[in-house]
Amino acid sequence: ERCRCKKTKPTLSTYLAKNYSYIIHAKVKSIERGSCNEITTVVEVKDILKSSTPIPLSQVPLLTNSSCQCPPLQPKQDLLIMCYEWRSR
Structure with missing residues (x-):
């Protein structure tokens, strides 16, 4: 089911509104689906427009917890x- x-x-x-x-601004390098709906997307950071902590201008992994990856991402896609x-509770 999609x-x-x-x-x-x-x-x-x-x-x-969303704060x-x-x-x-980044470019997708790779996407991997792990266990428990965890998705690891490796992106190459091109520009940082806002950040609460330092982010290197290099390849970084983004972890998401989702059973539905919206929108579907493709390698080499600029985003x-x-x-x-993501905070621990």
Whole structure:
């Protein structure tokens, strides 16, 4: 069963309303699905627009916990990634 992705335009009002922890411009290098719906996406960081902690301008792994990867990512794809910090509870 395929999941459905809700499209969101990366506008200034979206940015202000969501108050993201990180905003980076990156290129997808690889995508791996692990156990328990964990997805590891390795990206090459090209530019850091906002960050609560230092991010190197190099290849970094992004970990997501999702049974539905939205939108589907492809290697070599350029992205603007807006996300929240994943905190341990």
